[in-house]
Amino acid sequence: MSYRRDDRDVRIATSDAGRPRRRLKTKPLMILLLILFVGNLLWFIAWLIPNNPEGDEEVASVDGQEITRQEWMAAMEEQHGRETLLELVNLKVMETAAKEYGIKVSDKEIDLELAMMRSARDGSEVMLYSSDTEHMREKVKAQLILEKVLTKDIVIEDAAIETFYQENQALYDVPDSYRTRMIVLETTQEAQGVIEELGNGSSFEALARERSVDTATGSLGGDIGYIVPGQSTIDTAISNAVSGVDVEGWSEPLTLADGRAAVITVTEKAEGNTFTYKDVEGHISRELALEQLPQSVTPEAFWQEFDTEWFYGE
Incomplete structure (x- = not known):
């Protein structure tokens, strides 16, 4: 220029x-x-002022009629909002209680509780596969804080703790357990077809939702929680095969007791452990102390003490 x-x-x-x-x-x-x-x-x-506000974003449509993100979020809030917020509030309440009463919870204590839950196989392990690992540990920590607060003034004699350990020592010999998913099909031929799809890169979880005839587990992506070899509460074919399946691998078609077929995968292996008396002394003491309480107590009992308010206003 x-x-x-x-x-x-x-x-x-x-x-x-x-x-x-x-x-x-x-x-x-x-x-x-x-x-x-x-x-x-x-x-x-x-x-x-964006061209497409988030609340008006289309997330699905049926016969040309759209479902917006706002409608979707409102439906989720109505169905799950109260329970989700309750859990968040209670986690915060227990965190506050720990500071107020000087309660400490170690990673080792959390590991013990998780191992005990995996080996219980009585339904108490449901929370183990309902959320991610970190969230699961947070919930266990909150429960331990609650139990420690409730039992802090209850004295349990050493002799009672030792007796309980000797009589229930098998409880603390925790075997390996396997986080398992399954797809149930009507025939072995259909199961073989699923295996071929897995070999071609299909997602096990997606196939379980789409193909499994067991709708209860299929809706969870086939998740059936942690399985211990020889476990009596699960089909024998599955409990016998689970230890032979590689993590992220899958089994050959398994013939179930009702004549149907299944394919299983292992998403995680939790190593077993034998806990010594020293490892479980605090756990046993707390369990015995809880038995002396007249009734069960939830974190909501501490809401008033810590000036807790929430959206639902109760």
Whole structure:
């Protein structure tokens, strides 16, 4: 680009004293600044008012009728909002209680409780596969804080703890357990077809939701929780095969007791452990102390103490 010494660029004028003065034309500069300002203003307005507000975003449609994100979120809040918020509030209440009463919970204590839950096989392990690992540990920690607060003033004699350990030592010899998913089919041929799909890269969880004739587990992506080899509460074919399945691998078609077929996969192996008296002394003491309480207590009992309020206003 070239510059010319004329009125469109830089103009030299002479003052009465004969000294030259250089004067810049300001009009083009002001126009440029105005354009930049208007452009930034329009961008800011567009940022504040998006073309497709999140609440109006279409997440599904049926026969041309859309379902918006707002409708979806409202339905989830109505169905699960109270329970989800209750859990969050109680986790925070127990965290506050731990600070108030000087309660400590170690990772080792959490590991013990999780191992005991996996080996219980009485339904208490449901929380083990209803959420991710970190969330699961948070819930166990909150439960331990609650139990420690409730039993902090109850004294259990050492002799009672030792007797309980000797009489129930088998409880603390925890075997390996396997987080398992299954797909149930009507025939072995169908099960073989599923195995071929898995070999071609299909998701086990997605196939369980789509193909499993066991709707209860199929809706969970085939998740049946932690299985111990030889477990009597699960089909023998599955409990006998689970230890031979590699993590993220899958089994050959298994013939179930009712004549149907199944394919299983192992998503996680939890190593077993034999816990010593020292390992479980605190656990036993707390369990015996809880038995002396007249009734079970939930975290809600501490809401008033810690000035707890929530959306549902109860």
